[in-house]
Amino acid sequence: MSYLIVAKNDIKLFITRAMVAVGTNASHADILADVLIAGDYRGHFSHGLNRLDLYLEDIKGKSCKADGQPIILNESAATAWVDGNNLLGPVVGKFCMELAIKKAKEAGIGWVVAKGSNHFGIAGYYSLLAMNENMIGMAFTNASPLVATTRGKEPFFGTNPLTVAAPANNGDSFVLDMATSVVALGKVELADRKDESIPDNWAIDKNGQQITDPKNLNALLPLGGPEKSSGYKGYGLAMMVELFTAILSGSAVAPNVRKWSDNHTTANLGQCFVAINPEMFAPGFTDRMSNLIDHCRNQEPVDGQPNVLVAGDPERENMRKCDEQGGIAYHINQITFANGIASQLNIEPPKVHSD
Template sequence: MIRCSKCQYINPTKCSPIKQICFVHSKCNRKKPKSKIISVPEVNKFIVECLRKLNVKDDKACILAKSLVKADYQGILSHGLNRLEHYIIDIKNKNCNPNADPKIISESASAAAVCGNNGLGAVIGVFCINIAIEKACKTGIAMVVAIGSNHFGVNSFYTEHAVSQGCIGMAFTNTSPLMVPTGAKKACFGTNPMSIAAPAGRCDRVVIDFATTSVSLGKIEMYRRRNQKIPIGWALDKHGKPTTDPAVAVKARRLSPLGGTASHKGTGLAIMVEILSGLLANSTYGPNVRVWGQKPFKPANLGHGFIVINPRRFISGFEKRLGDLLEHVRKLEPADPKRPMLVPGDMERARMKKVDEQGGIEYTNSHLKMIQRLVQDLGVKPPKFKS
């Protein structure tokens, strides 16, 4: 028997599990759920264990886990653990063959085309960027495209890998149609993200990674999780009108191109990415790409493109010149003294430092609910929370 501490109302079915407050008094007494911190190794272990339950081989599970955790580690929570359920749905519905191995279908000294065989996007992406790095180290520049792939996470996961080998990396991918081209009412292109990263010496680097829409759908999903309104200009409703309701935006799946009043530039960039990924690879492209997570389920057949440049094959001193440029930008007088100047990649490194200092990644209550769903559904042990 449970009594409400406020009015002594006796009815367990109508009592909140929080401090035994009845439904009448629960609203005013319920505290906002707190987020929890999970260490990077614990998150990685949890993701791998979930994938093992679906019979995903360890080598492939570890690559996918590494890509998701890296996103969260950098503060890109829309593309980390937040995406795990989507991958699991694809695997359960046999839209994706998680144990497939990508294969080279054609190549030359500085180019290659890869068939992903409908495998995990992260596995295919790592396979492709490694080929591009190997070829670029020999020839100076190389490009690899992939067909038959799936969602591969954040582009910078691959471009930063190129930087770790002393190279400049570029990555492009097409995605499910979400962008409404300038002047239209319906979506035609995906968010079609792109990234470039380059080494700047003394452990410095620049990492640019952005969608060709105003924001990614994942970021809007995070606003919905937090029950916050989105800024005007991010998305449209089903009638093609601007909306600030994240739930409406997610349901309508109509994002605005990058550029605001100059959104034709975002539309142009989306087409550029399509050329360097879907079209060059002969994968599904534009409005023909399936909508991720919606029925009828079918393979995505996404296309990716990777370009790697070996600066050592050009004029010497590239890293020093880039380092000088980045430092110049950082030292510029900021318009707002409270907001020091940053270059692309600085914010992510600051977030990683914070994660290291607090001993893990801070996940929202929505993330924690998702973890609990996966624990119950797959029969895995939940990750340990930092006390």
């Protein structure tokens, strides 16, 4: 029995209990739980339950505030500059995207940047907030230095994810959610937790050599991998994200963001949230979006390959599977990890049943 199933609500309650147990405002804990569950439900296990200890340590170490509200420092009809007040990243992110949506409904676009934020979980959570209001949603964040440049040996940029979500007809959609590194750090962490190897184009050791043992990780590679396979494009995208987040907001800029493990230090991440109202542009946006999506999916695949997908399809399939099996399937080592947290905090562990 290598996987155990936990109902979405049960894992949410567990995450909320854990965060409240270390002093987090209950409503903030609830927002964080929503974001982490969204990660696991959509199949991005690197950014769900796997990340809980990061947030717990930030609160326990007082490098992140357990209560308070983000502050609007400056705004116009379509823009805002926000101080996240060093709160949990999901609390800052939800505040900012809801503000961007409000502005987009009134002005056609909302562009909100925040300083003083923290790790905000799965980026797609925020673009989906806008998409669910029939908007195009985008979100960007900088992060702890984990990714080498194409010719460097040491971490310089964060994984610097970006997301774009757009509605189509009949509940269909395009939902891009990606790191600007080959993979997110959490995928390497999960491989380590499961005692698995990693592909040799994911990461490098201290000598700049590509590795397969996650324990030898020194830095991730930018999207594309080494320079010879166009890793400079991922390098460029990471720098673009830095521009929209840290440079625009006045937050910490790569490589001066705190290290991943420095829970005693304030992160001061920069983030950017955009909502665009397609009704302000050419009529028929969702029709054209659906046509594009259908054309992509209807391409004839190469022999032996599965059907062509569009961004968001793997997540939809994972959500369907979760719904059918009555919850999220977690590797047994992840449940052991959760049970360890429950024991440390003297709270009830998540309820599980076998796959």
